Amino acid sequence: MIHAIWAMDINWMIGKDNILPWHYKEDLQYFKQMTKDKTVLMGEATYRSLKSYYKEKPLPFGKMFVANLIDTVYSDAECVTDVISFIKSYTDELWVIGGKIIYNLTLPYVDYLHITHVLNYHEGNVYFTPFKLSTYQLVEKKVLPGLIFATYKK
Template sequence: MIYAIWAMDVNWLIGQDNKLAWHYKEDLAYFKEKTKGKTVLMGDLTYKSLKGYYKDKPFPYGKIYVANLIDTAYDDAECITDVVDFVKNYKDELWIIGGKVIYNLTLPYVDYLLITHVLDIHKGNVYFNHFDLSSYKLVDKKLAPSLIFATYKKEI
């Protein structure tokens, strides 16, 4: 199964200069709960951004794959230079955790979307590309102040 998890505001904003454009404790806790110990795939910029948050602490994930067009050595991750081929042929559980380019490349192969809908408007400069959610079925929804945690399953 392939999962993608992200938060976006009502204008589909997902970030500001390679960082979150907001801080909701409930959203951060949800993301951590869902991805802890999991195999994750992220882009190089997301990797660097998360390193800035975690500093010298290890990431809470299991296996880490980092997408980069240039074959790069990472101390705690494996570099993937062909994201689409990797995801198309991946056989176990994989969590896509960002950023925008990685989401766009992998979305056709994702089985579950975990989207935190941020009900406020924020300032930023990175937006998720609009796509049609009608090929997904809402299978779970939880409400929190200013947030909707929604899980969608791809309909075959």
């Protein structure tokens, strides 16, 4: 089972210079609740960004895979140099947590989308590549002021 989780604003914007362009406590709690102790796949830039937030503390995930074109040794994660082959052959539960390129590569293989819809416009420079969300079935939705937490199934 493959899950992808992200937050995006009304314009499908997901980032600004490799950081979140907003701070919604509920969204951060949701992300942490959904991914805590889970096996995750992320790109190199997302990994470095998370490391900068957590400083010396370990990241709150279980097993971590970091996608990088260069075979790199990480002290707390395994390097994946071929995302498509990896995702096609991975048989356990996996959470894709960013960034844009990793989402683009893995989306055709993802079973569940966990999207925080940020009901506002924000400044940023990284946008999720639009796709037909209508091809997924909405299976869960929670509405808060300014946010919608939605889970979609393929």
